Amino acid sequence: MQYEFSAALWRWEARPDLWVFVSLPLPQSQEIADVPRPRAGFGAVPVRVRCGTSTWTTSIFPGEDGAYVLPLKKAVRTAQGLELGDVARFELELLG
Template sequence: MRYEFTAELWRWEARPDLWVFVRLPADVSAEIRDVPRPRSGFGAVPVRVACGGSRWSTSVFPESADGAYVLPVKKAVRDGERLALGDRARFVVEVLG
């Protein structure tokens, strides 16, 4: 499964010094959630991601507030793509497995 979307970068309030995420669209989150898969820590789903010229592997995680999945965007990617909190960027997410 491969998804393309634009999303805004936001900082996780519980650990504002460490984590920046984007929220996957509701329809994408629902589709990912509906695929049966082995249970993993925190409901993580492994993905490959592209944003601009950056490519990386990580996992998306269900957000407890509304069930949408969130994607962590590491500092090296934000710096490389010149992204800051509140910026909107285009992401391509490929669900693995």
């Protein structure tokens, strides 16, 4: 399954110095949650992501509001010139 969406970057308040995420849209999150899969730690779902010229493999995690969240490591943010609050376009493919 593949998804495309735009989302704003936000910082996780519990670890503001380290963790930056974007939230997937709720309709796509609900569709992903409905797909049967083996249980993984923290409800993680492995994905391949593309943002601009950066492509990487990571996992998305269920958030408190029902939307999955996608972590954005500093290397990707730097390569794409992204700051907190910026809206970026993402292509996401579920793996496994």
